[in-house]
Amino acid sequence: MSNVSKRTKYSHAMRLDPADAGGNESAGYLALMCSTHADPIRHAVGAMLAPHDRVVLAVSGGLDSMVLLDAAARSWDGECLIVATYDHGTGDAATAACVAVQRAARDRSIECVVGVAPRGSIRGSEAAWREARWRFLRDVARARHASIATAHTADDQIETVLMRAMRDAGPRGMAGLLAPAGVLRPLLAFRRTVLRDIAIERGIEWVEDPTNASRRYLRNRIRHDILPALRRVNERIDDELLEIGRRAAEWRRETDAVANAVSQVVAHEHAVDVGLVAIRDLDAEQLAVVWPAVAARVGATLDRRGIRRVSGFSRSSRVGSKMQLSGGWEVVRSRHVLRLRPSGESAHPGGEMLLSPSGATTWGSWTFWVGAPPAPVSSRAAQQSEWDAVLPADRPLRVREWRPGDRLARLGGGASGGLGRKVKRLLNDAGVTGHERSGWPVVLCGDRIVWIPGVRRSDAATARSRDTRPTLTFSCARHSG
Numbered sequence: 484m485s486n487v488s489k490r491t492k493y494s495h496a497m498r499l500d501p502a503d504a505g506g507n508e509s510a511g512y513l514a515l516m517c518s519t520h521a522d523p524i525r526h527a528v529g530a531m532l533a534p535h536d537r538v539v540l541a542v543s544g545g546l547d548s549m550v551l552l553d554a555a556a557r558s559w560d561g562e563c564l565i566v567a568t569y570d571h572g573t574g575d576a577a578t579a580a581c582v583a584v585q586r587a588a589r590d591r592s593i594e595c596v597v598g599v600a601p602r603g604s605i606r607g608s609e610a611a612w613r614e615a616r617w618r619f620l621r622d623v624a625r626a627r628h629a630s631i632a633t634a635h636t637a638d639d640q641i642e643t644v645l646m647r648a649m650r651d652a653g654p655r656g657m658a659g660l661l662a663p664a665g666v667l668r669p670l671l672a673f674r675r676t677v678l679r680d681i682a683i684e685r686g687i688e689w690v691e692d693p694t695n696a697s698r699r700y701l702r703n704r705i706r707h708d709i710l711p712a713l714r715r716v717n718e719r720i721d722d723e724l725l726e727i728g729r730r731a732a733e734w735r736r737e738t739d740a741v742a743n744a745v746s747q748v749v750a751h752e753h754a755v756d757v758g759l760v761a762i763r764d765l766d767a768e769q770l771a772v773v774w775p776a777v778a779a780r781v782g783a784t785l786d787r788r789g790i791r792r793v794s795g796f797s798r799s800s801r802v803g804s805k806m807q808l809s810g811g812w813e814v815v816r817s818r819h820v821l822r823l824r825p826s827g828e829s830a831h832p833g834g835e836m837l838l839s840p841s842g843a844t845t846w847g848s849w850t851f852w853v854g855a856p857p858a859p860v861s862s863r864a865a866q867q868s869e870w871d872a873v874l875p876a877d878r879p880l881r882v883r884e885w886r887p888g889d890r891l892a893r894l895g896g897g898a899s900g901g902l903g904r905k906v907k908r909l910l911n912d913a914g915v916t917g918h919e920r921s922g923w924p925v926v927l928c929g930d931r932i933v934w935i936p937g938v939r940r941s942d943a944a945t946a947r948s949r950d951t952r953p954t955l956t957f958s959c960a961r962h963s964g
Contacts, residue, residue, distance in 0.1 A: 524550060524673060524681050528632075529558030531669035537629035538667065539565045541620055542588075544580030544690040547634035549587060550678045551670060553687050555632070556591040564593045567623045569616045572600040573694070580690040587688075596623050632667040635660050638675045641721050642705050644728045654731050654738075655775055661732035663739075735776075742776035752848065754824035755781045762797060770794035778823055783812050797821060802916045818916045835883040838874075838926065840955055846882050848962045849924055849936065853955050870960065872934040874926070876953040885910070885925045885935070892931035892941045906935060913938045926957075937961070 532538050532555060540555055542548040555564055568584040570577050581597055588595035598619035624631050643659035655662070660671060670678065682689065698704050713720045745761035748754075755777055762770065771794045778785050785793065789808045796806045800816040807813050813826045838844050843852040850857065874880055889906040910920050915938065926934040933941045936959040 522554075522681065524670065524678065525554045525558050527672065528554040528669040531667050532559055532632065535630045535667070537563050537565065537627055539567050539620060539624045539627060539629045539631050541616075541631060541633045542566050542568050542584045543692070544568065544583045545634075545692055545695075546682055546689045547636055547670065547675065547678055549584075549687050549689040550682050551632065551634040552584075552587055552591070552593075553682075553685060554669075556593060561591060561593045565623065565627055565629060566593050566595040567598070567620055568595065569598040569619050570600065571612050571615065573612075576690070576693050580692065583688065583690050598623075630667055631665075632669060634670050635668045636670050636673055636675050636678065637725060638706075640671060640728055641724045642702055642710070644724045644731075645705055645710065646701065648724075648727075653775070654734050655779070657727055657731035658735045659728045659731070661728055662735060738772055738776045739779075742773055742780065745773065746777045746780065748780050749822070749824075752824060753781055754822050756820040756822050757797070758820055760819070767794050767798070770797050778812075781823065783808075783823060784810060786810075793823075803920075817919050818914055835881050838880040838882060838957065840876060840880075844882070846924060847922065849882075849959060850962070851882065851926075851936075851957055851959050853957055856958065856960065869935075869937050869939060871956055871958040872926070872936075872940045873954045873956050874933065875928055876955045878928055880957075881927045882924050883927070884921075885923055885932075889925060889932055891935060891939060892928075892933055903941065906932065909935060909939050 528551065538555070538559075540548070540552055542552050552566060566584060566588040568581050570581045585595050585597065598616075600615055620631055623629075640660045644657060647656045647659060650656075660668060681687075694700070695703060696707070698707070710720070717723070746755050746757045749756055757777055762773070765773065771790050774790055774793050774797075775785050786809055789810075792806060793808065793814055796804075796814055796816075800806070800821070802816055802818050805813055805815045807826060808823075811826050812823060815822050815824070836844060836846050838851050840853060843850055843857045845851075885906045887907065891903040891906060891909060893903045906925060907920075910916070910923060915923055923938075924936055925932045926936065931941075934957075
């Protein structure tokens with residue numbers, strides 16, 4: 484069923500104008516939340532799922548997720564839903580929960596996918612359970628080209644924000660479950676007591692996980708001990724924690740917008756570049772705010788010490804300098820940007836490669852070709868003289884990374900008296916410095932460097948060469964991301 488069909492069907496069931504539900508998701512959601520309808524949960528779930536073609540429902544068998552399953556089944560076409568449940572292998576209760584989920588999905592004619600942890604692979608670690616479950620959910624969603632929806636509630640957000648506060652998290656962490664994660668959470672505005680009332684009213688069955696009562700896990704201690712104690716002292720503690728999370732999420736969105744404006748992800752290198760001009764007016768405090776958001780763009784997490792160090796590095800580093808960060812990351816400085824990348828990573832393969840005389844050759848983030856450029860390659864660079872070269876067609880041509888001591892060959896240069904300028908100096912003169920210089924290619928004919936793509940060609944790699952041997956015109960372009 485198409486998005487339009489699903490939205491129209493759902494809007495009709497809500498007795499709302501189709502434009503309210505389908506044309507503006509946020510407006511439709513707010514309208515639903517203000518509705519006096521006896522089943523607001525069904526409406527909230529339908530409104531959030533409506534823009535998506537397929538959705539994987541993460542269902543554990545507990546109260547929250549079984550209510551999510553029921554609401555989704557009543558507001559959406561079952562063919563667009565997939566129920567995913569995971570047996571952690573922790574005992575009879577976990578297995579019984581999976582059976583209950585399968586039965587509930589079958590009763591609603593919804594496909595159910597069950598994941599089972601390998602025997603003995605997980606031994607009671609809450610973090611390990613969560614990691615295994617999310618790996619399973621993402622695999623199912625990827626295979627079905629679907630989004631993931633979870634049954635997290637306002638109570639989960641309250642507990643998460645308090646846990647982050649206890650761990651002295653920064654503003655980014657205090658957003659809790661409101662932080663962007665590519666996951667749908669349609670029940671996040673509801674308290675668990677509301678879900679329980681709906682479940683009882685509709686006769687929804689669920690399985691109580693016995694581990695939820697164990698004080699062994701921090702979240703359970705917060706749920707059963709710490710929060711009740713705080714409520715006795717401050718009856719507004721729940722509302723205050725929710726407000727902290729909301730304000731932190733808003734702050735995080737604004738910070739991410741700044742980070743996106745001053746940086747650019749370099750996808751093929753799993754790195755991110757920060758423009759020096761873009762951050763030149765930021766002081767140390769502002770840099771300490773922006774850098775964690777920049778790092779998050781490539782999945783890096785900076786600790787407090789790392790944030791302080793990279794902020795200082797941004798203001799005092801020299802071209803070509805490098806700084807190591809925890810977690811396997813480093814920052815390197817070139818003339819125009821600071822690049823955050825995995826330590827020891829480079830965009831080039833490191834070895835040598837023969838250039839094809841009849842097709843395209845890809846060497847790291849560079850592509851060489853003869854004739855018309857390959858479809859995915861822009862020919863803008865090749866329109867500049869240094870990005871193409873006339874090279875011998877009857878001799879092997881090789882590309883490799885430049886090395887200290889390399890020199891560009893002169894026409895007629897032999898074993899003596901024909902050495903040209905150093906490649907390092909030519910790169911510097913062209914503004915290729917820092918991390919860019921470390922991976923720049925050179926093209927060799929025999930044992931002589933005849934071309935530094937984008938920088939300089941030797942006399943032997945131009946149409947002015949007096950050599951009468953057959954030649955081919957090679958072009959080169961560098962992928963930007």
